[in-house]
Amino acid sequence: MEACNSYYYATRDPLGRDGDFTTAPEISQMFGEMVGAALADVWVNAGKPADAIYAELGPGRGTLAADALRVLRGAGFSGEVHLVEMSPILRDHQARNVPDAQWHDSLQDLPAAPLLLVANEFFDALPVRQFVSGVERKVTIAAGGLAFDRDGEIVEDSPVQEAAVSAIATCLTQCGGVALVIDYGHDRSAPGDTLQAVRGHRYVPTLVDPGEQDLTAHVDFEALGRVAKDAGAAVTKVVTQGSWLNSLGIGARAAALATANPQRVEELEIAVDRLCHEEQMGQLFKVMAIRSPDWPVPAGFGE
Template sequence: MPLIDRLRREIALTGPMMVADYVARCLHDPKDGYYATRPNLGARGDFITAPLVSQMFGELIGLWAVEVWTRLGAPDRFRLVEVGPGDGTLMDDALRAARLAPAFLEACDLVLIEPSAPLREAQARRLSDHDRQPRWVKSLHAVETDAPVILIANEVLDCLPARQFMRTDTGWAERRVGLDDADGLTFGLTAPSAGFVQPGFDIAPGQIFEISEQQAAFGRDLGALIREASGAALLIDYGRDRPGPGDTLQALKRHEKVDPLYTPGEADLTQWADFPVVLEAAVRSGADVTGCRGQGDFLRALGVETRAQRLMQSRPDAAPVIERQLHRLTAPDQMGDLFKAACVFAPKSLSIPGFEG
């Protein structure tokens, strides 16, 4: 039975579904979920991420990891962890750049956290030529803490769904996915259920307020991991760096926005990263955090413009393409401002590349 029919039947039997539960089913349903069965990344797929825009992104992240390792005292054993590695492009580029520091690679235990079987296969293929071969674990809880951890999570938070609440003229309501008169999926409002806490900022009637319990849990677990193991976790995602209202649920198919309720499981569904919630949860777990920087400022601090110039000098024929890639990664009207970078780290004395000054 197709996912949409199973969702209809479940809603008819148990009532309207929380938005977060609906998104989770669309992405991870074992039989028909988007990531479980048909993830489609890249220019010819449904969406593109920064590592797929240009090799410069992954290379700079690799050199960032090398510098963090150096500032940790160059331990002879550490774990390089990537959460949600996509098709493996970021780690492929990062490991290639890290060949400049052979001792870093020699000390590295490469760990990938990926729930999608098709993407695990893609990662294995992509990384097959590297000396450091990855091992896969299921969650942050499975990452050992007997050595420092350097962790990368690019566009992970936006895959952790949020519940949605609306302020009405008579009070608060929760937005849920229900059925219309023709048994089609539709959004509706119900009384808020457990876990709702009114926002600490002004919100006008008719506006949406999102709460992601999964993003908060990720921040909590990440903070605990980094506190216990020491090290640094780099988070890059599109989202908000201060609390505020907004309906950020979107579905992408072939790089076009589509109705999130249309063909469940066949499009990528995302919601904005809530950096304040994630970072606060990490602090409560005992880690320290940086503030947020726009992706453009962060990459410039790591030297992306210098790297682009060197690539253009070595490949003059590709200079226009490289210039467009740099613009896509850093320009305020592209990925430069909407995408944010932040870091969770320990000990407190650790200075984090890209966030100094």
């Protein structure tokens, strides 16, 4: 999975109508603006630390960063921008959208500073392991193609995901800040095969054409939260993307944009529906905040 995704992201822009999938920031500017509003609010309530930085993991085309930073800058934030991205193709897009950014190959390379960090659809692309009856499931060659070596009830874990969230939580604990984790997945650990492949906006067999399709797995938010707490960070409850965006005021933002741009009314209604409705992204996608124990709880979590 790691090898396939490394090649996949290094050799194409997978986003948009002509790509393989569309992420929330590409659906509407309102998504990034809500992220920026949440970060601006928590930064202000934390006392506006001047050394705080904006950081994003797997920032796609830089669309989310550009929209979020527009709101953050409006609130007085003037900190540096750091993007963790290995794909040269996506870095080119990001450079156009966020020209003042600095790039890193690994989140471990981020500066030791208070973080305003966003990980939107980042963890789902990190490799998982699968086990059947306690034995790790592997890929083998059969009949000239690839096949799994065993079937049965599957339990997944991801040491790579856990290492990443541990590094984030350690930095937050030591330096301050907050991280927003937004992804599709489940709020409670449970058995099940969630590995999937997408190509041309359709699900396809996971072992066909390795490196030519997007491989992801559902994020286990309970496991991530447990690792973050073990590293000393505070963790909010997990909420759905729909409830989070609605509590932050996406409806009011859509109304304001519609008033200023009457020709966009239908477009804005469709965007809010895609982002928030439970049969679209609203229910499957979850949001969790990890923070320094010294920082306030971000808005939108009902705490």
